[in-house]
Structures are given as structure tokens and as C-alpha cells.
Amino acid sequence: MDADLVLTGGEQSPLSVSGAEWLDWFKLLKPRVVSLVVFTGWIGLYLAPGHLNPVLAFTAILCIAVAAGAAGAINMWYERDIDALMHRTRNRPIPAGRIEPGAALAFGLALAVGSVIMMWLATNLCAATILALSIAFYVFVYTIWLKRRTPQNIVIGGAAGAFPPLIGWAAVTGSVDVLPLLLFAVVFFWTPPHFWALSLYACRDYTRAGVPMLPVVAGATETRRQIFGYTLVLGVFSVLPWALGYTGALYGISACLLSLGFIVCAWFVLRDGQAEDGTSLTGDRPARLTFRYSLAYLAAIFLAIAADHLVH
Amino acid sequence: MDGFPPRPTPEQAAEMARRQRGRNLALILVLGALAVLFFAITIAKLSQMG
Numbered sequence: 181m182d183a184d185l186v187l188t189g190g191e192q193s194p195l196s197v198s199g200a201e202w203l204d205w206f207k208l209l210k211p212r213v214v215s216l217v218v219f220t221g222w223i224g225l226y227l228a229p230g231h232l233n234p235v236l237a238f239t240a241i242l243c244i245a246v247a248a249g250a251a252g253a254i255n256m257w258y259e260r261d262i263d264a265l266m267h268r269t270r271n272r273p274i275p276a277g278r279i280e281p282g283a284a285l286a287f288g289l290a291l292a293v294g295s296v297i298m299m300w301l302a303t304n305l306c307a308a309t310i311l312a313l314s315i316a317f318y319v320f321v322y323t324i325w326l327k328r329r330t331p332q333n334i335v336i337g338g339a340a341g342a343f344p345p346l347i348g349w350a351a352v353t354g355s356v357d358v359l360p361l362l363l364f365a366v367v368f369f370w371t372p373p374h375f376w377a378l379s380l381y382a383c384r385d386y387t388r389a390g391v392p393m394l395p396v397v398a399g400a401t402e403t404r405r406q407i408f409g410y411t412l413v414l415g416v417f418s419v420l421p422w423a424l425g426y427t428g429a430l431y432g433i434s435a436c437l438l439s440l441g442f443i444v445c446a447w448f449v450l451r452d453g454q455a456e457d458g459t460s461l462t463g464d465r466p467a468r469l470t471f472r473y474s475l476a477y478l479a480a481i482f483l484a485i486a487a488d489h490l491v492h
Numbered sequence: 493m494d495g496f497p498p499r500p501t502p503e504q505a506a507e508m509a510r511r512q513r514g515r516n517l518a519l520i521l522v523l524g525a526l527a528v529l530f531f532a533i534t535i536a537k538l539s540q541m542g
Contacts, residue, residue: 199507199508199511199512200511200515201514202514202515202517205515205518233536233539233540235532235533235536236533236536236537239533242529301533302533302537
């Protein structure tokens, strides 16, 4: 019998079927996260000096996407217990019982190993090494070590999502330079305000699952302060590529305006009407706005640097 | 043992078969795309050497 077809039945309970659709395996790869990773990875590849054959460039981006998906699948395997407790994640393929945990782990491991080997064969050892490092960081450092232990999980773990521009750059050049490191820093400092804005209004879910997100551990007021602080730091790092002469004014002005918008959003989060414990009295409207803005911000920052590169 | 493993009803069997077909088709497409990609990578690498 197929491993992921589950038949249960007997005299008391009617027979039921729950088998995985191909779409469930696809969902295991966290396609929304992958789309962001592909985008930032492609920008890193596009900005890098030198030329990469289009087939190899496509393969490099594919490997980044598959590796991110593999890390997502392994993450879902490890977090299946807390996923089942959270409203946002309880319908994922593993907690919903559509895919067996062991099969998901095998799927993730196979894709992780395959993507790293393929990256090495298609591009170079440097890109493949950073790719392997990013998977290991997401799985071991973020998922297994930090996520359930410290409210700093998002801060340090955010590095995992910041690797793609470095990998894209390394796929072309075989090395790492200051500009991709600055892009790494932009994604790194973008991650905390992005996720903490979400966690402000998804706090109950995290509390139920026992995940020590900042609002759960330190409270909403401290989270609002941290969001504002990290947004200021992000603003500085997003302008640095221009200030250090790596980009032109198009990017510089865009980064200034976009960061100013983010800081205004974070200010509204900070000044949101609150109860004594910091809980929002407005249904966390500013936090929801900041979460949406942060998604647009990252896309716009990377588009701006690509556009700037195009006109230079 | 009677009744174990439980036998699917015709509707359930049809649904299982449909899902199995979907997964098989997806796997065929992925493997085919992978074969084409490997061929393309080989050509690209050879042209780089040349």
C-alpha cells in the first residue's frame, strides 16, 4: 500500500481515506517563503560582476529555491507538534495527517542534498557551500536550537533567510563581496520587525504552542520598542550601499523614502493605543499595516537596487 | 482477521486512484524536467570549456 494513503476503519468507525495530493508535497516546500528567497537570490546573481550562462543561472536560482523548500520541509517535520496547536499552521500537510512525518523528512533531506550537489556541479564550490550552510543554519540553528528556547530566535535565525543574495552573487563570482554582505544585512535586520509585527497579533497562537516569541516572553510594549529600534537599524543598513558608493542615487533615494515609510509604520506600532499590558486597543491595526508594508518594503528595496544597476 | 485491513468503498478507491495518478504525473514531469535540465547544463558547461 502507498505509504501516504491512510486507511482507518473498523466496526465502530467508517472507513476514511486521507492521501496526499501532489499539491501537499508542494506545500511542504513553503512556496511563499521560497518566492521571496528566489527573488533576493536572483537580485544577488543579477548584481554580481561577470557573466553566467543563462542555463547555469537558471539552475543556480532553481537550487536556491529547492534548498529553501527542502529546509522548509525539514522545518515542518520538526515542528509538526507545535504546528498542530496553532490556528495558522494546523492545516499543513503533516499535522493534518496527509503526509507521514518520516516521508516529509526523507523528501526534505533528498532535496537538500540534491540541490547542494547540483549547485556545485552547475556553478562552483563557494555557492554550494553557502547554500549548504543556509540549509544547516535554518534547520539546526533556527528550527532545532533557537526557536523553542529564546525570543531572539527570529533575530539570529533571520540570517538563514538572508543568505540568498550571497548565494546568487557567489554563483557568478565564486566569492563574496561587500555589496552582497550589505544585502545580507538588509534582510537580516528586516526579519525581526517583520516577524514581530506578525507575532503582535498572532501572540495567542504562539502562547498556545509554547513558542517564546518576544511578545509572549517580554510583552507587547517591549516588542513595540524592539520593532522600532530594529527598523531604525534597518534604515541605516539599507542606505549603506549608496553611502559607500556601491549604487547610484536611484537606489539611494528609493532606500531613504522606503525606510522612512517603514519607520513611520513602526512609529505607529509604538504609539498604538494600548492597555496597561501593552495589548492593542485598535485590533493591532498598525502592526498589521507594518507587516504588510514590510513585505512590500523588501521587494521594493531589491527592485530598486536592480533598477539602479540597470541604469548604470 | 476479518475486516482488517479495512477495504475501501468504490468511491474511496476511485479517490485514492485519482490522487495516485496525480502524484505519478507530477513525478513524471519533475523527472522529465530534471533530465532536460541535466542535458542543458552539460551543453552549457561544454560550451564554456570550448
